[in-house]
Amino acid sequence: ATSSTSSSSSAGYTPKQLTVEFVPSQNASTLEAKAKPLEGLLKKQLGIPVKVSVSTDYNTIVEAMGSKKVDVGFLPPDAYVLAHKQYHDKVLLQAERYGLKEPNDQATKEMVNYYRSQILVRKDSGIKSIKDLKGKKIAVQDTTSTSGWIYPAVEMMEHGVNINKDGIKTVQVKGHDQGVLSVYNKNTDAAFVFQGARNIVKKDAPDIMSKVVPIYTTNKIPNDTITVRGDMNAKWQKKVAAAFKAIAKTKQGHAIISSVYGHENYTDSKDSNFDIIRQYDKKAAQLNK
Amino acid sequence: MQTTLENHPLPHLFWRRWHWLLWVVVVAGVYSWAIGGLHFTGIQESAGSVSRSILKGLLHPDWAYVYNGSGEDLSSLILQTLAIAFLGTFVSALISVPFAFWAARTDQHWAHLRSGSGKVVLTLIRTFPEIVLAIMFIKAVGPGSYAGVLAVSIHSIGMLGKLFSESLENMDRGAEEAIRSAGGNRSEILTLATLPTIFPEFISYTLYRFEIAVRSASILGMVGAGGIGTPLIFAIQTRSWSRVGIILLGIIVMVLAIDSLSERLRKKLI
């Protein structure tokens, strides 16, 4: 936990070797635990050795960045907010993906730096709006999950339904695919998942799109970040950001980040982009009181 | 031969004959609590199609993943898993020896406190989740298989220390006695009698623990501490069953090979 007021000078940490760790978010359906290709690309851009590793759990990235064992992390938005709070880590870039539109989560041509969360129900359930969810059973993710809890719960409140009251029973499930399946299997009446989650289970349940449909789609949630240690000097912050952008532009580089991480492009980002998350977090915290 | 009852009255203890009933009641209580407390989900509507696609995936493993030269394929990750388990278990076995002497209950009275505290410490180490340990080590040495090695080394002490201390408790003390009666001091007893007597058992437990470490090294992958675990988790999360299939096959082959090797080693030792 060092203070990081060094963003304007060349003072601060200069990496001799860059350590990168990422948690793939489930949004990418072709997730692979591949690190080597990115290592090569980054090394070519930066001219120093690069080590890339993979984790399924962002806690380790945040902690390792806190102990200066990891320089760059791919963090989902909620994790970034926590990392910034704990260790003053700094966001450089946000990933862009192709947008999705209804029906059936079709991909659009437009690249966006956000995603959304949805409330799914069975088509034959008769539930048409948020109001109908009173007294129902909802599959949710962890209470730290942006798309699987915070956004939909807060927005439901704004529509006048309190998820912790109003006779609603929540069932915590593990993974958005499980949320989709629990609705499909009628274990729950509804589920909070990110938009596109139905695609994961398409292979296992081919009729998912017709049986399970969204009744509500939330506001924009900022996309995954590329975050660096707070004490990294400004020159290197720029260099790293430029490197990632350059990689996304080349044909080979794009192919890799797209197939491995589901990222299509990177755009600059700043901490204030995530204030919205902080607001939602605060509201969610009140909700839970 | 008449009845014997007058000269040798049969001992008849009500409690002795019926105390098992108490056990029945206790056990029945535990089970009804266990069954009643859980709410069971039945087979899911999607179970049929899901199991079919799992089975299909497992039966059509993704052979291309076995080796592709990238250093991130099945064979290199399996090797890495083996290395983590091997190094971790070795270090752990060394550290476990003093722990075992700490926790072993030998005949002296004052030993109860010592061995008791040793046992609690070993249990704590055992209970401390490997995942949390891995996070702590990743914080110290960065992500990667070295953190995995450290996590295995520490976590295994819990079990190895326990097994070692139990074998110390149960060992035949004859050889120790002989050295003592010939005028040996503590360290001579230890090196000339205790360790040679106990050595094969220690090795055998270490091999056993190695097998377990190989299997559980996959857990470490969850937090980025190296090994075959990471791709396994990803494959499961994205429901890529043919990838799961090939990884599973790899694990099975690896574990069976390790098992039969260590079995042979163990037979040789004892």
Place this chain on the structure above:
Amino acid sequence: MTESTPALPQRPWRQRYHVAAIGWTLLLAVLLVLSSLMTGANFGTFLSNIDQFLALLVQMSHPAWSYLHVILQPLYETIQMAVLGTTIGAVLAVPFALLAASNLVGNRLLRGLIRFFLDLVRTLPDLLLAAIFVAIFGIGSTAGVITLAIFSFGMVSKLFYEVIETIDMGPLEALKSVGATKVTIIWYAVLPQILNQFVSYFLYTLEINVRASTVLGYLGAGGIGVYLQRSLGEFNYSATAVIILATLVVVLVIDGISNHLRRVLL
């Protein structure tokens, strides 16, 4: 008493120069070096960063006891799942263990097949089992119980046939000599000899299963693991500490019962 040196037996050179011992030591050393290279192990790094290692321990050293009431229910669920899973697994393991024991079953082929099957079951990673059963039975206890049952089955059956192979064959002979059938022999001479070992292995497996649930929770197989992961996700280490301590208490209790029963049943 003559002091002449009697003829000593000749030792082959392999024995005289301790070839086997040196060979094993070398092999071990080579393997150690190889695995250190492969894993990048470096003791210095660890020592120089030990403060970072301890940082989390320091945070954990102030358990948030108020969290206890949150995890009590999932802890019960964990115990319940472990009890049922272990029981199902252990009960199924008995016949298999009997069939796999070389001193009870003469037929090598049958024994070999059974053992191969048991080995196979034991290799299945519990993570994978949990994932598959979650996929089939959905999130919740059923998947957890079945996963633990299969895991326990593999483990208990092996421990168990190893115990059976060390029993005293005397009573079996005695029963055979009075004309008993196989089943009677097993009932009268085998089971009583292994009962206390069985109980102690059962409890040992139960303990492992309670601990395993911290991992299984990660995959949604229910129990306390969900909360472990949540506390880590929130960087709420004082809650993590409570979870670990609560599990420790359960494990210590099981250990205590095990020790007591072993003494009683000895």
Place this chain on the structure above:
Amino acid sequence: MQATSTKPIIAFHHVNKIYANGTVGLKDINFEIPRGQFLVVVGLSGAGKSTLLRTINRMHEISSGEIRIDNEPISDYKGRALRQLRCHIGMIFQNFNLVNRASVERNVLSGLVGYYPTWKCVLGLFSAADKQRAIQALKRVSLTPKIFTRADELSGGQQQRVAIARTLMQDPKIILADEPVASLDPRTTKDVMDTLQRLNREDDITVIVNLHSVALARQYADRIIGLRAGELVYDQPIANVTTADLDRIYQAN
């Protein structure tokens, strides 16, 4: 002492036993045992005494030759018939072979399992009459007070007497005892040997005992046979046995 002229209860004809690893256990053994005899088998360790005893109730199979019991060749018995045969032959072991964790009563009753269907054995459903017989059997070995004691809480001599009581439950025509008193102290040894003698005299049970101690052999036997390296090298009624004879048996070849 019984007359040796009665019809033999056991007869060995050219019996050979070769173990799977090639060891010769028995080599062309020929002799007969009359009903009601107290026969002692002596010989060095490894001479084949245990092997000889164990062929009689088919705990070991012989390689060639024939053993007859009550004039019936026993080699072809299988399954039920074999178990029936064993029912009537009691066997007593050097290390008692009791189920340590079970009560004395249960150990004694286990002598009956050959007479009961399996499921009754498993459930422990023995008739009241048989439980009474167990008490009688224990009385004959003076152990009634220990009936509910666990077997491993008894002294060695008491354990051996439980084993004898178990054998009594079988209502045996023959008792085979393989070094029943090795590892017992002198007083307990006398106890056990006296009990065997009483069974032999009172119930006319044929008793065959392997012994290491020549003194005991001379004290209790009607007849002594000696084995060496699987061969029958000595066979005399007790009246003709001399110390020199016995010494010779114990000489290695």
Place this chain on the structure above:
Amino acid sequence: MQATSTKPIIAFHHVNKIYANGTVGLKDINFEIPRGQFLVVVGLSGAGKSTLLRTINRMHEISSGEIRIDNEPISDYKGRALRQLRCHIGMIFQNFNLVNRASVERNVLSGLVGYYPTWKCVLGLFSAADKQRAIQALKRVSLTPKIFTRADELSGGQQQRVAIARTLMQDPKIILADEPVASLDPRTTKDVMDTLQRLNREDDITVIVNLHSVALARQYADRIIGLRAGELVYDQPIANVTTADLDRIYQAN
């Protein structure tokens, strides 16, 4: 047979031993053992024979009274002095107590621990002269051919002879043997007892042996003492020992 008039090597004065759990191990034991005697201790199981033997080299502590060796009270010896005392007293156990996985040579050399500094023992740095002595010791028990064999590959009698050779390395003035031949067959028993006798006669080592077998006691002893429930109830030179006496020792009270 030695004269009993020499100065005693061991003397017991009012020795009591009460175990922590209250069992009386020894009760007011008084007697002396002259140098060079072959003393046999007999008594029922649990009479206190092992306890008696083990107090002599302080493997067990006594509760009150005094034991003198060479006229020195041994109760206060501590640390080094105690180990020095034990150096000169050999002990032979019923179950041999060898390190099974070590070679015969190493087992024999381990008798020297009292004479070498710890680090040399641990590293196995024994002098060539002592290795020669080990060979001589093995020769005396006729085991030289087995010198490089692992201890657990030997028969029981051979293992016991290795234990005796280990004791010989100590160059003992006294040998304590706690039932050294129980569980051995008659021929091996004779082997072992003869070896002890030879050491007693040739090297003038005082030998104290616990035995179960009265016959053996009579055959080898210079003097027999009997224990019952921790008390010394019998003490006679062999010439005066009668069978009736011995029977009486074996009667329970």
